[in-house]
Amino acid sequence: MSEASTSPAPQRAFAWQSVIRPAIYWGGLAPGAWAFYLGFSDQLGADPIKSLEHILGLWALRFLIAALAVTPLRRLGGPNLLRYRRALGLVAFFYAALHLLVYVWLDQGLDLAAIGKDILKRPYITIGMLAFLILLPLAVTSNNAMIKRLGGAAWQQLHRWVYVAAALGALHFLMVVKSWPPQPLIYAGIVAALLLFRLTGIGKKARARARASMPTLAPDGAKR
Amino acid sequence: MPIFKPGRIASSEITPRAVYLRRRELLAGAAALGLVGAMTRTARAAPLTTVKSPFSTDETRTSLQDITDYNNFYEFGTSKTDPSRYAKSLTTSPWTVKIDGLVAKPADYTLEDILKPVTLEERVYRMRCVEGWSMVIPWNGFPLAELLKRAEPLGSAKYVAFETLVRPAEMPGQRAFLPVLNWPYVEGLRLDEAMHPLTILATGLYGETLPNQNGAPLRLVVPWKYGFKGIKSIVRISLVEKEPPTSWNLQAPSEYGFYSNVNPEVDHPRWSQASERRIGDGGIFAKKRPTLKFNGYADQVAGLYAGMDLKAYF
Structure with missing residues (x-):
């Protein structure tokens, strides 16, 4: 499928990657940098800390969704963006880390007692923290050396937790708002669809067919 | 190498804050010179004559900009800036308020x-939102008690029920596919709360008629309760015998009670109410401040709830 279209011109494909990957990292983090700039220059509206938290959390969720959409996109016959998935996932993690940093530092003023109480007592904060703690080992193992050390299968097993993190992230968003406004519902719906796609194995047949027709290709896990 | 660099905004292109904050004066000056004609149709804030009130706080007032651009008025959308963006379409004249019931x-x-018969007062009140932020707002209004007395409540009246306008044509939030609340927005007070001298109907702020996004032309202000009790754009006030339904209580009974008095000791089920962020309190490095019981109005209103378990009647 799409793999076949890129393989005849490996040099050209390589050239594109070397541009697109940094573009994902730098371009991906640009909205966050911009938000911090607006925050420091007092242009984030009446409640700037809340806005900053919201923007960073939202981008974390968006990149998480983008990373999770890579496989369904490929299985449904779209382009194969597998080689960019690590970048998408890491950008999501950076945003989650910044989101947490703003909460701990600006929102709670480094009041560790209050933060500890919040994490234990407020389900939406417990859930958000849990999502971050899941993303942490995934980010740490998002490099070739760790894939080798863990072995492809174990690594893949570990990284399936990203679905749990995304579900918790969407839930965290739903629980922080009053009533049921549309935005968090839409994000929760997208994450639910991605989860469903994975759980029901939609598109697996297509993958099996693709594999059968190209026996020389290694399975996804070993490709990175 | 960064491939995306946000474009630099020349400092010369940014309106100086001081000028920006005086834009109304600038506009007024322009209007006086006849420079602004039909375009001022939406800027219909009219000056009000008011007297000072001993109930006012001398705390630093939240800027008009923040008070009018950071609102919860779900009839116009759920984003904080939706009301200032969409409430212009609301027609507030003519306006009638039905007073009925007991x-x-x-x-x-x-x-x-x-x-006509009321003296408008300036009441500078703290406003504490249930979401954990607060403002200091110079309202212009009059005690609700004055209006209620004119209607002569019967002895059987124990509560006051309020209702907001329903006009989907002018209120985009009421046309939403998934309504966030049931319309009309309804609120209520016990009669003694309604008759309390701190309880006012506001028709202006900062000495001008109320901007639409703040609940024009007439809204309730109950400074010791969470902001959502302050029902906006009121079209009906009914004296009733039983505790009336209230919108947020209907939406989530375990999270929003009928009383909804500001109380740092009773947390919202999902977040703490122990502290608050004062809007405009110094940008992203602003520290939270402790929330006061009854929003700092305990001396005047605590007696209303003597003997009541405020955790049960939250």
């Missing part, structure tokens, strides 16, 4: 009727 003189009062 009163000797039920009637439809026009806004002019309501305002």
Whole structure:
């Protein structure tokens, strides 16, 4: 499928990657940098800390969704963006880390007692923290050396937790708002669809067919 | 290498804050010179004559910009800036308020009727939102008690029910596919709360008629309760015998009670109410401040709840 279209011109494909990957990292983090700039220059509206938290959390969720959409996109016959998935996932993690940093530092003023109480007592904060703690080992193992050390299968097993993190992230968003406004519902719906796609194995047949027709290709896990 | 660099905004292109904050004066000056004609149709804030009140706080007032651009008024959308963006479409004149129920003189009062006999006061009140932020707002209004007395409540009246306008054509939030609340927005007070001298109907702020996004032309302000009790754009006030339904209580009964008094000791089920962020309190490095019981109005209102378990009646 799409793999076949890129393989005849490996040099050209390589050239594109070397541009697109940094573009994902730098371009991906640009909205966050911009938000911090607006925050420091007092242009984030009446409640700037809340806005900053919201923007960073939202981008974390968006990149998480983008990373999770890579496989369904490929299985449904779209382009194969597998080689960019690590970048998408890491950008999501950076945003989650910044989101947490703003909460701990600006929102709670480094009041560790209050933060500890919040994490234990407020389900939406417990859930958000849990999502971050899941993303942490995934980010740490998002490099070739760790894939080798863990072995492809174990690594893949570990990284399936990203679905749990995304579900918790969407839930965290739903629980922080009053009533049921549309935005968090839409994000929760997208994450639910991605989860469903994975759980029901939609598109697996297509993958099996693709594999059968190209026996020389290694399975996804070993490709990175 | 960064491939995306946000474009630099020349400092010369940014309106100086001081000028920006005085834009109304600038506009007024321009209007006086006849420079602004039909375009001022939406800027219909009119000056009000008011007297000072001993109930006012001398805390630093939240800027008009923040008070008018950071609102919860779900009839116009759920984002904080939706009301300032969409409430312009609301027609507030003519306006009538139906006063009915257990009163000797039920009637439809026009806004002019309501305002004619009252002396407008400036009441600078703290406003604490249930979401954990607060403002200091110089309202212009009059005690609700004055209006209720005119309608002559009957002895059987124990509560006051309020209702907001329903006009989907002018209120985009009421046209939403998934309504966030059931319309009309309804609120209520116990009669003694309604008759309390701190409870006012506001028709202006900062000495001008109320901007639409703040609940024009007439809204309730109950400073010791969470902001959502302050129902906006009121079209009906009913004196009733039983505790009336209230919108947020209907939406989530375990999270929003009928009383909804500001209370740092009773947390919202999902977040703490122990502290608050004062809007405009120094940008992203602003520290939270402790929330006061009854929003700092305990001396005046704690007696209303003597003997009541405020955790049960939250």
